[in-house]
Ligand SMILES: Cc1cc2ncn([C@H]3O[C@H](COP(=O)(O)O)[C@@H](O)[C@H]3O)c2cc1C
C-alpha cells in the first residue's frame with residue numbers, strides 16, 4: 001500500500017512520476033484511426049479513449065471499478081466568517097452521504113460509480129491559517145496517506161471533498177502556487193455576500209503574509225494553507241499515479257489541491273482529467289494555469305465530486321464508442 005510516512009517520501013514520489021503505457025496508448029490511437037468514422041470526427045471522445053488506454057495499460061480501456069471518494073475535513077479558518085454555512089454542516093453532510101441523500105449519491109449512481117466517504121478528524125478542525133500552520137507535519141502526512149489508502153483497486157478514481165470553509169484554503173493554495181491578487185482567487189463558495197467576499201480576500205492575504213517565508217515547497221504550502229481533505233486529495237492523486245489509475249478532478253477545491261504539486265512537477269496532471277469547470281471564478285484560472293481542459297461546463301458550484309461524476313458519463317461514452325465500433329475492414333466500409 002502506498003503511504004507517505006515522511007516528507008521525503010512525498011517529495012521523492014512527486015519528483016519521479018511514472019508515465020503512461022505508450023504501447024497501449026499507441027494501439028488505442030491506431031484503433032481510433034481504423035473505426036468507421038472520418039479520422040478525428042469523435043473529437044475529444046477520441047482523446048479521452050486514448051488517454052484511458054495509456055493509463056490503464058489496455059488498448060480497450062474500461063470502467064469496471066469506477067469509484068468516487070469524498071474526503072471530509074473541518075477548517076479553523078471558518079471562525080473568520082468565510083462561509084455562508086456553519087462548520088457543523090460538514091459532519092451533517094457526511095451523515096447525508098451515508099444515508100444516500102446528497103447530490104453525489106444520485107450522480108454517482110447515475111454514472112455507475114461506487115461511493116466511499118473518508119471523514120478526517122472532523123472533531124478536530126485544522127488551525128486557522130491566519131494565526132498558525134493549518135496542520136502539523138504529522139497531521140499533513142496522515143491526511144496524504146489517508147488519501148493514498150483510499151485509491152484501493154479502482155480503475156477510475158473520482159475525487160470529491162466536503163469541508164465547510166474550504167474554498168478559502170483552496171484560494172490560498174492557488175495564490176501561493178501561482179501568485180496573483182488574493183481577490184482574483186476567492187469567490188462566493190456556498191454564497192457569501194460582497195462583504196464576505198472581501199473578508200475572504202483579506203483572510204487569504206493574511207495567511208500568505210504570515211507564511212510567506214515558508215511557502216517554498218509543495219508540502220509546506222499544503223500543510224500551512226490547506227486542510228485534511230485537501231491534502232488527502234493530493235495524496236490520492238499521487239497514489240493513483242503510482243498505480244496507473246486515471247483520475248477525474250472535480251471543482252475549485254479539488255483542482256487547488258494539486259496546484260502546489262504542479263508547481264514542483266507540472267507532469268502531475270498527466271493522468272488527470274478535469275471533469276468540469278465550476279462557477280467558482282478561480283476555477284477557470286486554475287484550470288488554465290494547470291493546462292487542463294474541462295470536459296463539461298454546466299455552471300455547477302457544489303463540490304462533492306458532483307461535476308466530475310457527471311463527466312464520467314462522457315468518459316463512458318468515449319469508451320463505448322472506442323470498444324464497440326466496427327473497423328472499416330470489419331464492416332466492409334471503404335476507407336479514405
Ligand atoms: C449543504 C451543503 C452541501 C455541500 N456539498 C458541498 N459543499 C461545498 O461547499 C463547501 C465550500 O464552500 P464554502 O467555502 O463557502 O464553505 C464545501 O464543503 C464544498 O464541498 C456543500 C456546502 C453545503 C452548505
Ligand SMILES: O=C(O)c1cccnc1
Nearest residue numbers: 189251252278301302303
Ligand atoms: O468548485 C467547487 O467545487 C465548489 C464551488 C463552491 C462551493 N463548493 C465547491
